[in-house]
Amino acid sequence: MRDLHRAVVGWFADEARDLPWRDPACSPWGILVSEVMLQQTPVVRVLPVWREWMERWPHPADLAAEPAGEAVRAWGRLGYPRRALRLHAAAAVIAREHDGELPDTEESLLGLPGVGGYTAAAVAAFAFGRRAAVVDTNIRRVHARLVGGEALPAPSLTADERRLAGELLPDDDAASVRWNAAVMELGALVCTARSPRCDACPVAGACAWRAAGEPPPSYVPKGQAWHGTDRQVRGAVMAVLRAASRPVPRGFFDGPTNADAAHSGSVGIELARLHALAAGPEQLERAVAGLLADGLAVERPGGLALP
Structure with a gap:
């Protein structure tokens, strides 16, 4: 397990994208905003909107002081604009009940409007350095291939996946944060859904999916229709x-x-x-x-x- 951690985290140290919410100076609020915006939305679309938000509303109280419609307006074309309303509602609770500061545990973060299990774990880990099993689509795909030998994870998150994520997580807080970020980045850049770059993978030799002959997925993912809907x-x-x-x-x-x-x-x-x-x-x-x-x-x- 230590070799696996060392290989993936070492790769991340060399290959990680320079993203503003990874800057040590980024506030917990900035990390929460990024996590909500990145749900079902690629980084390239999120970056300019995130920067505009953080310039306009650097603190939760700044957003809470504006009408909810301004959050929706500033959301632009990121899609799923209810996320903007949830962020506004969360900002209002943070400003009113937490003295303008994000709560710093998974349990307390789950008390914020619109914050679910994934977002609470991600913010606890990346904003506060907590040991938390972060399980997004990219991480699920890496786990499915590396350990499970499957081309793709199950259509919906399962209890077994949650258990595996916990088992793979390093015991040390700081190491667990780096591991979460590294596996997420590996899934985003190398272990992609359609065209995985196995030649660039730091753990290709330990991958159960490659050892099994790269079997095809057991189902065909269905993309959401758009035109005319x-x-x-x-x-x-x-x-x-x-x-x-x-x-x-x-x-x-x-x-x-x-x-x-x-x-x-x-x-x-x-x-x-x-x-x-x-x-x-x-x-x-x-x-x-x-x-x-x-x-x-x-x-x-x-x-x-x-x-």
Whole structure:
């Protein structure tokens, strides 16, 4: 086990990407923001948005002092914008109940809105140096191949995976943090889902999957459809609301009208993009109803707006 740890952590020391949330000077708040943004979103898209957030809201109290709609607006096109609402809600609790400082244990972090098991473990480890089993998609894939001999992990996290992650974790706090970060990076850069670079892997010789002849996965992962879906229409409606400085009348979402001329610049561009989707009235209504139900939009006297 020590040889395994040494090989992976040594590789990480040489190959790790220089990311701002890995800077020792990064605050626990900055690490929480990064972890929430990185859920289902690649690093290249997160980097500019994270930097803008941290410049605008360097402390939880800074974000908590703003309306939730500003968090949604600043979220931009990262996708899954409910994450912005959860971060805003977490910031409010941190400011109100924790004197503006993030709690520093997994248990206390789980008490924050929108913080689940993975995020609590990741923040406890990377922000506070705690020994915690961090199990994200990349780590699960490395474990599945290296130890389990499987091409891909199970579609959903299992109890066996959690147990294995705990068994592989070094006993020392600092070593466990480095191990978590190193395995995560190995999965992101080398042990990738579609085209693993086994020739660059520091533990290829110990990999059960390679020893088994690199068997194919037992299932075919299904990507989420986008074009023509309710999710795409929701995203287009959200783009209009983010660009608008005042409520947008519901009728403007239905299709091009003379009233569109009242919205110039970025709002007009986003309306045009929405109309280009040619969504039917029922799909538009579902999209708007879903945004209202999720708290991502509100009804104002003049139309729809961010909360």
